[in-house]
Amino acid sequence: MKITALTLTALRDGIRQGKFSAVEATEAAFSEIAELKDLNATITVDKEKALNAAKLADESKDFSRPLSGVPILIKDNICTKGLKTTCASEFLREFTPIYDATAVKRLKNAGAIIIGKTNMDEFGMGSRGENSAFGAVKNPHDPSRCAGGSSSGSACSVASFQVPAAIGTDTGGSITLPASHCGVVGLKPTYSAVSRFGLIAYASSLDRIGPIARSVRDCAEIMQVMAGRDGLDGTCVKSGADYLDYAVGVNGLTVGIPSHFFGGVDEKVVAAVQKAARILERNGARLVEMDIPVGEKELGAYYAISCAEAASNLARFDGIKFGKRADGSSYNEICVASRTSGFGDEVKRRIVFGNHVLSGEGYSRYYIKANKVRREVTERFGGIFEKCDLILSPSAPSVAPLLDAKSSDVTEGFLEDIYNVPISLAGLPSLCVPINSNPLPIGVQLVGKAFSEPLLFGVGEMLEREVSR
Amino acid sequence: MAIKEKDIKRLLSLSMLSCSDDELKRLKSDLESFENRFRSLDEVEVSACDNLPRAHESFTRADVVKDSCDREEILKSAANTEKGCFVVPRVVE
Numbered sequence: 001m002k003i004t005a006l007t008l009t010a011l012r013d014g015i016r017q018g019k020f021s022a023v024e025a026t027e028a029a030f031s032e033i034a035e036l037k038d039l040n041a042t043i044t045v046d047k048e049k050a051l052n053a054a055k056l057a058d059e060s061k062d063f064s065r066p067l068s069g070v071p072i073l074i075k076d077n078i079c080t081k082g083l084k085t086t087c088a089s090e091f092l093r094e095f096t097p098i099y100d101a102t103a104v105k106r107l108k109n110a111g112a113i114i115i116g117k118t119n120m121d122e123f124g125m126g127s128r129g130e131n132s133a134f135g136a137v138k139n140p141h142d143p144s145r146c147a148g149g150s151s152s153g154s155a156c157s158v159a160s161f162q163v164p165a166a167i168g169t170d171t172g173g174s175i176t177l178p179a180s181h182c183g184v185v186g187l188k189p190t191y192s193a194v195s196r197f198g199l200i201a202y203a204s205s206l207d208r209i210g211p212i213a214r215s216v217r218d219c220a221e222i223m224q225v226m227a228g229r230d231g232l233d234g235t236c237v238k239s240g241a242d243y244l245d246y247a248v249g250v251n252g253l254t255v256g257i258p259s260h261f262f263g264g265v266d267e268k269v270v271a272a273v274q275k276a277a278r279i280l281e282r283n284g285a286r287l288v289e290m291d292i293p294v295g296e297k298e299l300g301a302y303y304a305i306s307c308a309e310a311a312s313n314l315a316r317f318d319g320i321k322f323g324k325r326a327d328g329s330s331y332n333e334i335c336v337a338s339r340t341s342g343f344g345d346e347v348k349r350r351i352v353f354g355n356h357v358l359s360g361e362g363y364s365r366y367y368i369k370a371n372k373v374r375r376e377v378t379e380r381f382g383g384i385f386e387k388c389d390l391i392l393s394p395s396a397p398s399v400a401p402l403l404d405a406k407s408s409d410v411t412e413g414f415l416e417d418i419y420n421v422p423i424s425l426a427g428l429p430s431l432c433v434p435i436n437s438n439p440l441p442i443g444v445q446l447v448g449k450a451f452s453e454p455l456l457f458g459v460g461e462m463l464e465r466e467v468s469r
Numbered sequence: 470m471a472i473k474e475k476d477i478k479r480l481l482s483l484s485m486l487s488c489s490d491d492e493l494k495r496l497k498s499d500l501e502s503f504e505n506r507f508r509s510l511d512e513v514e515v516s517a518c519d520n521l522p523r524a525h526e527s528f529t530r531a532d533v534v535k536d537s538c539d540r541e542e543i544l545k546s547a548a549n550t551e552k553g554c555f556v557v558p559r560v561v562e
Contacts, residue, residue, distance in 0.1 A: 098542045303503075325547075330560075343486075411499075
């Protein structure tokens with residue numbers, strides 16, 4: 001079997017057992033990245049530094065760390081010391097951070113070899129991986145289709161066997177959506193489970209860093225390394241969770257399934273959810289229908305809050321302190337010209353929406369109401385979890401859409417997030433597990449209470465085993 | 470709410486962005502789509518106590534002075550620096 005076809009766990013164990021070296025594993029990843037360049041999954045790779053790190057690992061002969069010698073790609077909105085971090089934006093095309101994000105530091109301390117950065121929707125704003133200054137990411141199962149977004153390159157690189165795992169980020173479905181479209185496992189962790197220090201913010205109250213891999217166990221291995229309290233993120237308060245301590249199975253658990261599906265959902269997606277429900281039931285779960293808060297109101301609340309936070313977070317991009325600087329005869333002229341030429345259309349649109357929501361009549365009309373809806377959604381999920389242990393729902397309303405198939409109505413694309421944004425608003429964890437693969441992948445998501453990731457891993461791994469039979 | 474051209478110009482100014490006349494028309498149409506899409510929020514009744522974002526559990530750090538990043542390293546990210554400072558056009562006449 002090719003090294004690159006191995007899961008993260010199998011690769012790590014192979015290195016430990018001396019079947020191959022960390023250098024061989026790293027070289028194999030670079031070879032696949034070069035071979036599959038047309039998929040456009042990566043923005044920056046650093047062969048020299050990565051091979052040096054792998055060589056040091058081999059020379060140390062100490063492979064006791066949880067990710068020793070494992071090559072990993074990082075989404076390009078997460079800061080990596082000495083390695084360009086562009087957010088797929090013209091504004092940051094040449095930006096090189098001087099520190100590592102906490103998540104990256106923890107991966108390195110666990111022995112992972114950071115080999116490069118993945119393509120994405122600019123600043124995380126998009127559902128298809130098309131809003132990138134570096135071009136769209138193609139779906140490895142059908143290159144005429146998108147990979148999903150915004151962690152498009154992370155999902156694509158894992159699905160196409162370039163790396164065993166990659167790190168993504170999720171604000172309103174940016175891990176679970178591309179995971180579904182590319183047929184890989186993706187975890188949107190509980191809000192604040194993984195430190196956001198070093199993540200270039202899109203919407204701070206919603207942003208999360210999470211793993212994408214080819215098995216549930218691999219996601220758990222990465223969470224074990226990345227999660228936990230961090231003094232550099234004031235919301236990252238919990239520590240001590242053991243993400244590897246879970247029982248595989250669903251016997252005796254109550255699983256909530258949607259009592260109805262949102263109008264636009266593809267029948268193939270409904271069939272995938274029903275297939276997963278049958279597997280869960282056959283393995284001892286009790287299924288109960290639930291009225292899950294999914295709809296236009298939740299979508300509106302999500303976009304009002306995320307655009308408002310984006311407008312505020314991206315206000316610091318003035319062209320003076322970092323990134324692209326355009327010419328101008330005053331501070332304002334430099335700032336306006338740098339932002340206008342540096343940001344892509346979708347980012348500019350969301351900043352303008354955000355300022356619409358935060359100023360004048362928009363504040364009472366949208367922002368306050370959106371926050372009320374957010375609280376209601378959180379309370380409704382609280383009520384649902386009094387009646388069931390977890391929820392099964394679609395990850396995406398359709399299979400991967402064709403590239404360049406966007407509607408003239410820009411808000412039409414928001415509907416792709418419809419099953420993800422309520423979970424984001426409530427800060428809950430969600431695990432996407434592939435269910436169907438032919439002709440195109442479809443994943444379903446398991447949603448649990450805050451910090452219930454081990455439960456999701458246990459049920460997800462059972463589902464994964466049953467599907468692969 | 471009908472979106473007027475002057476509203477878009479005000480939002481562009483708040484956003485520190487500029488655009489051509491054609492882009493302005495497009496932005497107006499996009500903002501109108503946004504308004505239509507999220508009409509469902511109009512039905513939400515709010516009271517005075519709803520004027521609060523959702524609070525996350527959080528902690529604060531002790532306010533202690535300690536070594537941070539190197540000044541020269543930080544300035545490398547900027548396009549124009551001099552004598553350890555960012556260079557901008559004169560702001561005080």
